[in-house]
Each structure stands twice: as structure tokens, then as C-alpha cells.
Amino acid sequence: MPSTLGGRWCPGRGIAADVAGRLPWYRDDWVQGTNWGLKVLAPATYIFFASALPALAFGQQLAMDTEGTLTVVHVLVSTALAGLVQSLLGGQPLLIIGVAEPIVLTYGFLYSFAKHAPGLGPGLFLPFAGWVCIWTAVMCLLLALSGACAGIDKFTRFSGEVFGALIAILFFQVGIKGIVHEFQPAPEAAPEAAAAAAPSEPAGSQLLLINGLWGLLLSAGLLLSSLLLRKARGWRLGRPWLRGFAADYGVPLMVVGWSGLSFAVAPANGVPRRVLTPNTWEVVSSWSVAGRLHEVPGTYIAAALLPALIITVLFYFDHNVSSQMAQQPEFSLAKPPAYHYDFLLLAGLTLVCGLLGIPPVNGVLPQAPMHTRSLAHLRRTQKQPDSEQLQELSSTHTSLPSNGGSGGAATAGGAANSSAAVAVEVLPSLQPAAVAGSPVAAAAAAAHDDTLQRRGSSELRHRSHGHPPEQQLGGKQQQQQRGRSLKPSESAAALNTLPDSAADAVVGVAGSDDGTAAAAANGGGVHDGYYLQLQVREQRVTNLLQSLLLAVCLGITPAIQAIPTAVLWGYFIFMAAESLPGSQLWERLLLLATDPQRRIGVLQQEHAAYLQLVPFRVVVRFTLLQLALLLGVWALVTWAGIAGIAFPLPIMALVPLRQYVLPLLFDKKHLAGLDAAAYEEAPGIADRLAAAQELYALGAIAEAPAPHLPVTAASHAVAGTPAAAAAGSGVDDAEQEVLSQEFRGLQLRHHMTPEELAQHRRQPGA
Numbered sequence: 001m002p003s004t005l006g007g008r009w010c011p012g013r014g015i016a017a018d019v020a021g022r023l024p025w026y027r028d029d030w031v032q033g034t035n036w037g038l039k040v041l042a043p044a045t046y047i048f049f050a051s052a053l054p055a056l057a058f059g060q061q062l063a064m065d066t067e068g069t070l071t072v073v074h075v076l077v078s079t080a081l082a083g084l085v086q087s088l089l090g091g092q093p094l095l096i097i098g099v100a101e102p103i104v105l106t107y108g109f110l111y112s113f114a115k116h117a118p119g120l121g122p123g124l125f126l127p128f129a130g131w132v133c134i135w136t137a138v139m140c141l142l143l144a145l146s147g148a149c150a151g152i153d154k155f156t157r158f159s160g161e162v163f164g165a166l167i168a169i170l171f172f173q174v175g176i177k178g179i180v181h182e183f184q185p186a187p188e189a190a191p192e193a194a195a196a197a198a199p200s201e202p203a204g205s206q207l208l209l210i211n212g213l214w215g216l217l218l219s220a221g222l223l224l225s226s227l228l229l230r231k232a233r234g235w236r237l238g239r240p241w242l243r244g245f246a247a248d249y250g251v252p253l254m255v256v257g258w259s260g261l262s263f264a265v266a267p268a269n270g271v272p273r274r275v276l277t278p279n280t281w282e283v284v285s286s287w288s289v290a291g292r293l294h295e296v297p298g299t300y301i302a303a304a305l306l307p308a309l310i311i312t313v314l315f316y317f318d319h320n321v322s323s324q325m326a327q328q329p330e331f332s333l334a335k336p337p338a339y340h341y342d343f344l345l346l347a348g349l350t351l352v353c354g355l356l357g358i359p360p361v362n363g364v365l366p367q368a369p370m371h372t373r374s375l376a377h378l379r380r381t382q383k384q385p386d387s388e389q390l391q392e393l394s395s396t397h398t399s400l401p402s403n404g405g406s407g408g409a410a411t412a413g414g415a416a417n418s419s420a421a422v423a424v425e426v427l428p429s430l431q432p433a434a435v436a437g438s439p440v441a442a443a444a445a446a447a448h449d450d451t452l453q454r455r456g457s458s459e460l461r462h463r464s465h466g467h468p469p470e471q472q473l474g475g476k477q478q479q480q481q482r483g484r485s486l487k488p489s490e491s492a493a494a495l496n497t498l499p500d501s502a503a504d505a506v507v508g509v510a511g512s513d514d515g516t517a518a519a520a521a522n523g524g525g526v527h528d529g530y531y532l533q534l535q536v537r538e539q540r541v542t543n544l545l546q547s548l549l550l551a552v553c554l555g556i557t558p559a560i561q562a563i564p565t566a567v568l569w570g571y572f573i574f575m576a577a578e579s580l581p582g583s584q585l586w587e588r589l590l591l592l593a594t595d596p597q598r599r600i601g602v603l604q605q606e607h608a609a610y611l612q613l614v615p616f617r618v619v620v621r622f623t624l625l626q627l628a629l630l631l632g633v634w635a636l637v638t639w640a641g642i643a644g645i646a647f648p649l650p651i652m653a654l655v656p657l658r659q660y661v662l663p664l665l666f667d668k669k670h671l672a673g674l675d676a677a678a679y680e681e682a683p684g685i686a687d688r689l690a691a692a693q694e695l696y697a698l699g700a701i702a703e704a705p706a707p708h709l710p711v712t713a714a715s716h717a718v719a720g721t722p723a724a725a726a727a728g729s730g731v732d733d734a735e736q737e738v739l740s741q742e743f744r745g746l747q748l749r750h751h752m753t754p755e756e757l758a759q760h761r762r763q764p765g766a
Helices: 013-034 037-065 072-089 101-116 122-146 148-154 157-181 204-230 240-264 286-295 298-303 305-326 339-356 367-374 387-396 439-445 475-481 488-497 500-504 514-522 541-553 565-578 584-593 600-604 616-639 641-646 648-665 668-674 688-698 722-729 754-762
Strands: 376-381 422-425 461-465 531-536 679-682 747-751
Touching: 013 122, 013 339, 013 541, 037 072, 037 101, 037 157, 037 240, 037 367, 037 541, 037 565, 072 339, 072 541, 101 122, 101 157, 101 305, 101 641, 122 148, 122 286, 122 298, 122 305, 122 339, 148 305, 148 339, 148 648, 157 204, 157 305, 157 565, 157 584, 157 616, 157 648, 204 240, 204 565, 240 565, 286 339, 298 305, 305 339, 305 367, 305 641, 305 648, 367 376, 367 541, 584 616, 600 688, 616 641, 616 648, 616 668, 641 648, 648 668
Parallel strands: 461 747, 679 747
Antiparallel strands: 376 531, 422 531
């Protein structure tokens, strides 16, 4: 909500609206979590590991960049403190806060500046950083009071994907540099960190070579085994719960496993090199920063305004985007957002972090949306909700305001059930009666288990059919075009009674073959299906528990000191690899690198809708522009020296660039396809010749297709059928069960039909 009243600027109005919207839900936030019982431990531990491992990695990176002035202990204190405050006092408890890679980079630049600045030196780095945090807190406070968070609706996929790709490159770069450092002497450390060093560090060329090779083995082993386990849901081996456990907790288990292996076959004392961090009770100097602020010369107090401005810009972008991703409309959250209030809280946290001599925090990706997904689940209902129930679902749905401000509080109808539910129909091909003896049938027979198991594929997609709300079709057209997944006799009325974004979130858990779809459309020979409700348990307990677990880590620093540094470098590269799937920029780069004759196979599978809506030359221009901007910002960070601290400024400049410059360079209709808010996915083109003709018309292949193209295996797997799903995921038709690990691997995509693609093409440019 903008900070205006009667056309006049009213400071703090957005904050007051956020408090008024969230305060009535505060008690329910705790009730929802405590009523969950022991089940709350699963998402809490899941997000704890997702927060703890990056905290260890960032702590090690900070220790290297600041020569041990800041260590793993400081990062853990920041992350645990921020999580506790956000869970207890935050407006949006689903938001995960911690130390992020951009802050680690910024503090590295600040240390380099202070080290060589006359009158500062390494000894005054923390007091100088404290002044930076003080100025940052003041600027964040002014932004919160002014209602600036209302501008988050200007953040689009264009700028978000460039920023995400930059973080992935930096993760990869830090991992590679760390592995190279394993072949070099260890950097100097501060006295507190040096006290925790191993009795004998590797010395001499032979030991350094052994340490480097051993570190290379550990980092590569961690990377490859983690990537393998992340795909465990698509395995044929093991029970569904075991595969889900391996996919969710395999990475932290691999950190423990490879760390243990380093002790089993350690070739020499001090090899491999391990995390160099003091014990928590040995850190004493940094907590007194508040009493040393007066030691910083006045010139440098004023100079701290410049890095403070840069960090403020970074927080405005990164924190609000993280909060936005945790509250995507597809999650159908019932409770209102609190962007202005949470940014005010961030200002207070930044001030406290600066006075304590610990790195500041902000919303983190991908942990924030991961937290929301871990709380989402499907609840089974044996009959379709009646009109009154659907109306109640509609009333509990609160969509994100277009201005990014605080939405109104949900009605009383949603108070009884704070998680907005979205009706979901399971197709007849997966009903228990149709698949006798399958895990789905077993799940239906278990009366006490009201949570459906998730499909055994690492590529489970949330297929919400249709266009974004502003492009929704009329009721009859909507009914016809959604006929492949919904029985029109039962579902059209339900879709029309739900809000637009909620109607878009109606999903088909698995596709049916064309025959079943036709039978469903004709209403003949089809049994009534059961329905699922997509719910997110909006509560504060999981955030509180994961923060307390992070605080517990402060008491087990001797165990942290046993982790080889090479394992953390491998984890950095793993984070880089994990951040790429789902990015359209990455997919377009792969498309450009694909042999033109093999691009036909891309269209034969489910693919992004813009591939059929935008000429290929426009796709190339748009992708190369993003790549050039990405490389420019990366070059600034890598080679600009101390000037690299300004890298958040060009990232923020991408927002006005998208709003005002790109419409002059690209057709607005093409921009709408390439920069769509939702991931719109089109079905595959089964006929290879038709796919080739489509690509030729778009300019993606240079030569006209021959009348008779050779048939490939891909052409036999008609997209959207069980065979195609099995071919894409490594899971055959009998393996298409629903797994019990909730919604953690969910990819939110709008699934479009060929008719909808055709309508997109007929629409004039905006």
C-alpha cells in the first residue's frame, strides 16, 4: 500500500497497514504450527540444512577474505539471530533471512579498503563496517517509511534471472578458487581463528600437492554424489519414502560422509585442510564494536555513506525479491504480505548486526521459496467441493497487491483454515479403482493418511492451465481448452468461482493419454475422480525451530572444525549447478548452443511457450543482451578492484532498463512472451515433421524440413502422456505414484494447450 493519504504523502502508512493486516493472524501463526505436532520437524530440519550449509560455506569464504577477522561463528550468529527475530516479530514468517553471497562479497571489498586505508587498517575494519551498517539502517528506515516497497511489481524475470545467474557464476568462481587454494599455503588468520588451527598445517611442496589432490577428490566427490542424490525421486530403487529422504537430506549426509572419509584415509597430519574457525566461547573482540565506533576518523564515517548506499540498494532488491518469491500467487497464501514492515525490521537487524560486529542479513534465495514449498501439501477429498465451499476458498485467497504493498486481511471464512485451498482433480487414469494394487490405491485405502504421495519424478510440475489472469478465457472456452485435464461437467463451474490466480493453480497431478482425455471430455465411461486441496501451512514454528538449530551449531564448533574446506568448495559448485535449472536464461543459452538439427527434439518435448510465440532471431537478441549485461556485472565484481563493491547498482539499473529501454528495442508482444511472470509451458509436438516446420517458420533452423524426416525415439513419446512422462523422468507407467515428501521439488509452470498458443499469436501487441 503506498504511503499516501488523501493524495498527500503520509510516512509509515504502508507499515501501519502491514501491521493491521498481519496482527490478527499472529496467534493463528502459532496455533497452526503447534497443532501440526511432530510433523513440523520435517520441514524445520529441511530448511535448517538449507540454511546451515551455506552459512558454513559463507563463513569460510569470509574468513579467507577478511583474514580471519570474521569467521563461521559470526555468520552463524547473524543467521540464527535474524531467524529468531523474523519468526517472533516478522510480518511474513515464511521469509528466511540470513547472510547472502552479495554481502560476503561486499564485506570482502570493505576489508580490502580498510586494510590499505591510512588511519584505518585491519584493526578498525569492524568499527568502520559498523558505521556502514548504521548508515544502511537509516536508509532502509527511510525507504520503509516512504512506502518504496510498493515498487516491487517492477521486478520482472529479466532482472531476476540476470541476478540469479550472477550469483551462480560467483558460487562457481568461489568454489574453483577455493580448490586452487588447496594447492597453496593457507592464508594468514586472526589470532582467535589461528588458535583453532590444526596442530600441523600442510607445509612443503609435497604436502601441498597431496593436500590439493586430496581436496580435489573430496570436492568432486561431494559435488557428484550430491547431484546424484538430488535426483533420487526418479530412481527405480527403494521405497518412495526412502527416495524422498535421499533427495531432501542427501546433501547434508554427503557433507558428513565425505568429512568422515577424510579421517579414515588421511595421508598426513594436517591433510586435508579443515575449516579454520574459533570456538564460539573464544570469540571476544568483535562483540565490543559498539564501544569502538568513536575510533573511526570522521572522514571515514562520512565515507561509509557510499558503501551504505550500495548495500541499501542491494537489500531493497534482494530482500523484497526473496519475500516475493516466498509468497508467489501460485501458493495461494491466505494471509496478507508485509513488505514495508519487514523492510523496517531489516533496518533494525542491520543496526544490531553492525553494533555486534557481525555481517548483516537479508532475505535469501533459494531458501525463502524452498521454505514455502516444504510447507505445501495435498489433502484428499473424495468429492468435489460444493459451491459454498468453493466460495469459502475464494474468500480465503489473498493475492499479491499489484503495487507490492500490504494486501487486505483475509475474511473470517479463512480464519478457521488459514491455508488457502485450491481444488485439484486426479484424473481417472490415476484413480485407485483404475490402478489396482498401485501405491496410489494403497494410499487411498489408508483412511488415516490424508496426504497424497507425490509422483515419483524429479521433474514433477505444477501445471496450472491457462493464461495469466489478465488473459483468462471465457467460461465456455476455458472449459473446452482445459478438457485434457479437467472433466468439464464438474470442473468448469468450480474454476469460474475461484479467483483468477487460484483458478490458474488448479493442477492435474498426472496426464492421461488422449483416449482417456477424450472420454473425460465426452463424459462417457468415466468414474468420478477424487479431488486434492493444495494448502500451505502458514505458521512461525518452522522458522523458529530452524533458527534454534542454527544457534545449537554455535555449541558444536569442534565438529565444524572437522569439516574439510574442500567439501565446502564442492558445496559452492553444487549450489551453482542447482541454481541453473528452471532459469529461462540458462535454457535459452543451451538452446543457442544446441545443434540446429537437434532443436527439433526440443519442440517434441514440453517446452517454454515463447519458443512457438517469438521468432528465433528475437530470442537470440534478447538472450545475448542478458548475457552481455551478466558478463559486464561479473567483470565489475571480478576485475574492478575496490570499485567492484558497486555491483548492486547495475543490478538495480536492470529494473528501469526493462521498463523503459527494452520496449524500444523489442516488440511488446515478444517481450511479454520472453519476460512472462509465470513459466508458461507448451505441450510437445508429437509429429517430427510438424516440429521441424514450426522451427523453420520461426527461423531456428536454416533449411526447410524434408517431407519425410527420420523417426526418432522421441517422436514416439507423445508429450503429456504417461509414456512421455516416463521417458522424461526415467519412470515407467507403473512407477507413476505419488510420493509422500510434500511439495519440496515443485516447479510452478502454466501449462498451455495448442489452442491457447494459437490465441496468443492472434492477440495484438500490448
